[in-house]
Amino acid sequence: MSTPFRFAVNVTPKPGILDPQGRAVEGSLGHLGIQGVSGVRVGRRVELTVDAGDEAAARAVVERLAGELLSNPLIEAFTIERTAEPAGAGAGR
Amino acid sequence: MTRIGVVVFPGSNCDRDTLRGIELAGGEPVALWHEQGSLDGAAAVILPGGFAYGDYLRAGVIARFSPVMRAVTAFANEGGLVLGICNGFQVAAEAGLLPGALLRNRGLRFLGRDVRIAVERADTPFTHLASPRRALRMPIAHGEGCYYADDATLDQLERDGQVLVRYVDSDGRRADELGDRALEDRANPNGSLRAIAGVLNARGNVAGLMPHPERAAESILGSDDGFGILRSLVESAKRAEGGRSSAAATGEATTGEASPSLVGAAS
Numbered sequence: 001m002s003t004p005f006r007f008a009v010n011v012t013p014k015p016g017i018l019d020p021q022g023r024a025v026e027g028s029l030g031h032l033g034i035q036g037v038s039g040v041r042v043g044r045r046v047e048l049t050v051d052a053g054d055e056a057a058a059r060a061v062v063e064r065l066a067g068e069l070l071s072n073p074l075i076e077a078f079t080i081e082r083t084a085e086p087a088g089a090g091a092g093r
Numbered sequence: 094m095t096r097i098g099v100v101v102f103p104g105s106n107c108d109r110d111t112l113r114g115i116e117l118a119g120g121e122p123v124a125l126w127h128e129q130g131s132l133d134g135a136a137a138v139i140l141p142g143g144f145a146y147g148d149y150l151r152a153g154v155i156a157r158f159s160p161v162m163r164a165v166t167a168f169a170n171e172g173g174l175v176l177g178i179c180n181g182f183q184v185a186a187e188a189g190l191l192p193g194a195l196l197r198n199r200g201l202r203f204l205g206r207d208v209r210i211a212v213e214r215a216d217t218p219f220t221h222l223a224s225p226r227r228a229l230r231m232p233i234a235h236g237e238g239c240y241y242a243d244d245a246t247l248d249q250l251e252r253d254g255q256v257l258v259r260y261v262d263s264d265g266r267r268a269d270e271l272g273d274r275a276l277e278d279r280a281n282p283n284g285s286l287r288a289i290a291g292v293l294n295a296r297g298n299v300a301g302l303m304p305h306p307e308r309a310a311e312s313i314l315g316s317d318d319g320f321g322i323l324r325s326l327v328e329s330a331k332r333a334e335g336g337r338s339s340a341a342a343t344g345e346a347t348t349g350e351a352s353p354s355l356v357g358a359a360s
Contacts, residue, residue: 017241018284020201044150069158072151072187074194075241 012043098135107142137330140181153183182301193242199284218329223321231309240285
């Protein structure tokens, strides 16, 4: 019997990779009157549900997906989070 | 007539220009739909510019998993000639056919304008008929064209002659050696490391570049500096095909016949 497991994959540029988006965000902070913020890196978060027998099996699927599709290992790193099942999953609105 | 395949992904938008460029260069252009698993006997394949699959997630990544790319990858692994232009370069890099990655332009803006590039390797199937002695003018049109690889890889590419073309100024000087930041940004507007505009794989049968030779393939387009690249590919494909048919005549296995079974095995 398979159970749905909800995950989030956070993909960010690896340290040392130029992140012009992060730099642009950082550069705009002065316009908001905010000081003292640095090291802004802009990435991407992908949330998904995997049906699997147990959490380890579900996580293995997410690992593969994150490494082969959601991130480019040359330039990006990823972390995987287990998240709570959304209320009314599948309704989507 | 030697067939040159031009892959059409949903979102490709330079496929027709490329098909016409191939025709002008003396090849028989053949459009290859992204859902097909065969290359229809093409002796070389071009991955054209555009926004394959909307460039969602990362430019080129979703195209990498299409049926036609399995066939293209098998073809490339057997030594078949593959040229990626702009989005096609991004697809080839994501598919692991070429080293490195294309990052967001340094200035974050989409850039559509002419640049100048110099051929660093004039002895390849993609450039042997292109003029190596001057700055070739052709357009770029991309948001993610900043060539990136780590330092060790860049050193290795330089050492092994895998840098195919580089951004230069109108006098042909390397864009990253002009000694003036404003001039360097103008010549290498996406911020590519070491001003790399195009690379080769280690075997020398797969190439990619961000500028568009097919949009500079005849003088009515404002420049025909790109025509030499298309003509090089067509002539090289003719030679490759000649090699295969003579091999077939002597009873050896041919690459053209071997690829469909490999494609089947890969899928």
